[in-house]
Amino acid sequence: MWKLLDESNKNQYKLLITNFASLSEAFAQKSSNDSIIIAPIINSKFQEASFKKSFNATIEDIGNSSYDASVKLTDGSKYIIGIKSFGVKSGFQKIAQFKKDSQQDEWGSIIERIKKRQQNGSSDDDFDDYLELAKKIAVLRNKRISSSKSQLQGFDFDSQVEAVYHVLMPSGSVNKDKQNDEPYILVGETSYSSIDLKHLQIIGPTKSNMLQNFQFTDGQHLYQYNSADSQLLMSFKGHSGTGISNEDIGIEKWPVTYIEDPFKLFANLNSETTKAVDDHISQSVTFMIKIERRSGFNAWYGSPKTKLDKNDSRYHRIVSLSQQDTSVPSDWLSKFNKVAFDSFSSDKAKKDRERLRSDVTKYLSHGSELFNLATTILWRNYKTPYEVYIPIPNSKKFHTENPDFFVKNGGLLNGQKLVSTKENRTFTLELLPSQEKMVMFINQDNGKAIQSLSSQFIFGEWVLKNIFQLKNRELLTTDTLEEIGINAITFTKYNDNRPISMSFTYVDSENPPEDLWN
Incomplete structure (x- = not known):
């Protein structure tokens, strides 16, 4: 990717990073040895901000995201990027964490089996257990990467999105007495690939007394899993992780010259008036994704909007076909009638109905007329299970306080009913980071839903299959959200005529964003 970026x-970017690094002596403890020049300092947040400013990148601030930024180049190519900084001589680097997943799936029990054998993690059974755990790690890691790519890919599922690690590696401290020895920052790049499940190979535990930490490779990269904090690390020594040093992935070296008196610079920063950079954001709000079993992102799973009538010609056809089909059980029609006509009011009763509905469906031959009729009658949308809407939590309060957020007067309510016409509740939404645009509208009682105006199934398929990585007719759950590292959506308004943007994000409950809506 680096060679494709615009030179200017x-x-x-180089200027911003090296200028910041030139101030390193202001942030470091003074060495007692005057012959030592300290190592350059890189601040990760400043690095991300500089990357965004220089390359017009979208920076992602998602807790469990697989990437930090995305860029679309002038030739149409798209990249998701893991931005990292570490010393040239540093070892394995953290690339992912699976704390909740490891607890829910009891990964620790696999490690305990290995410890109980007392074979120092070297027996065949130990390697089988390590391989089982490595596969669990790989599946979750790959889901997150696929979801991240899909956000940049957008609705064009065939478009290619490449993934790379962009790395800045500062040199160590330098001895003034050595000739041609100077501090520098090495720019590095290596592939950011999914883990190849077919070529997993266990290296073994990191130490005989640290069986909970082990290394494995897929032939592309060398990984290490640390059980205590459920972290996945990767070696950057060469493109496969088996090189001699991190310098093996280096592609450009920037010398760093320190400012003689950085404190003087800081003392005079406010001596001149500086103009603040305007990001043109007028308002933003972050909604936690609320999981509902039969609505929101699971709306396709609900009951049909129109209840079946026994006088309906479709029902008479169901009766006729079920009597002709010898492969269905004798009580099939009575079960169908129960699902179609009985009242299921409580949540428990509705779940009973869903189990009975699945039982009725499984006896039918896929593609048959009876199957097509029954699934159409009993399901909201069985054939194309992508009917979704974006739920607005506590929507009545939100629209009362922010009636113009999405569109002027779009959220005005009279009781539970929206006042404005559908046309006046319609707005354009830009999906980040793909920058694709879709016309949406506010809908349902209390304005609780944001729906696509004419492309509901396109939006739904993209969200369910590509962002949330679900199979057809698989319900979205909180566990799934934790797996892929998404649990919220941020909407942002601008004052420069741009449409409202929407991006998936992750909210850490211990450090929520200021715009989180409750």
């Missing part, structure tokens, strides 16, 4: 943009 790369020079701006």
Whole structure:
């Protein structure tokens, strides 16, 4: 990717990073040895901000996201990027964490089996257990990467999105007495690939007394899993992780010259008036994704909007076909009638109905007329299970306080009913980071739903299959959200005539964003 970036943009990025690093002596403890020049300092947040500014990138601030930024180049190519900084001589680097997943799936029990054998993690059974755990890690890691790519890919499922790690590696401290020895920052790049499940190979535990930490490879990268904090680490020594040093992935070296008196610079920063950069954001709000079994992102799973009538010609056809089909059980029609006509009011009763509905469906031959009729009658949308809407939590309060957020007067309510016409509740939404646009509208009682105006199934398929990585007719759950590292959606308004943007994000309950809506 680096070689494809615009040279002037790369020079701006280099200038920002090296200028910041030139101030390193202001942030470091003074060495007692005057012959030592300290190592350059890189601040990760400043690095991300500089990357965004220089390359017009979208920076993602998602807790469990697989990437940090995305860029679309002028030739149409798209990249998701893991932005990292670490010393040239550093070891394995953290690339993912699976704390909740490891607890829910009891990964610790696999480690305990290995410890109980007392074979130092070297027996065949130990390697089989390590391989089982490595596969669990790989599946979750790959889901997150696929979801991240899909957000940049957008609705064009065939478009290609490449993934790379972009790395800045500062040199260590430098001895003034050594000739041609100077501090520098090495730019590195290596592939950011999914883990190849077919070529997993266990290296073994990191130490004989640390059986909970082990290394494995897929032939593309060398990984290490640390059980205590459920972290996945990766080696950057060469493109497969088996090189001599991190310098093996280096592609460009930037010398760093320290400012003689950085404190003087800081003391005079406010001596001149500086103009603040305007990001043109006028308002933003973050909604936690609320999981409902039969609505929201699971709306396709609900009952049909129109209840079947026994006088309906479709029902008479169901009766006729079920009597002709010898493969269905004798009580099939009575079960069908129960699902179609009985009242299921409580949540428990509705779940009973869903189990009975699945039982009725499984006896039918896929593609048959009876199957097509029955699934159409009993399901909201069985054939194309992508009917979804974005739920607005506590929507009545939100629209009362923010009636113009999505569109002027779009959220005005009279009791539970929306006042404005459908046309006046319609707005354009830009999906980030793909920058694709879709016309949406506010709908349902209390304005609780944001729905696509004419492309509901396109939006639904993209969200369910590509962002949430679900199979057809698989319900979205909180466990799934934790697996892929998404649990919220942020909507942002701008004052420069841009449409409202929407991006998936992750909210840490211990450090929620200021715009979180409750």
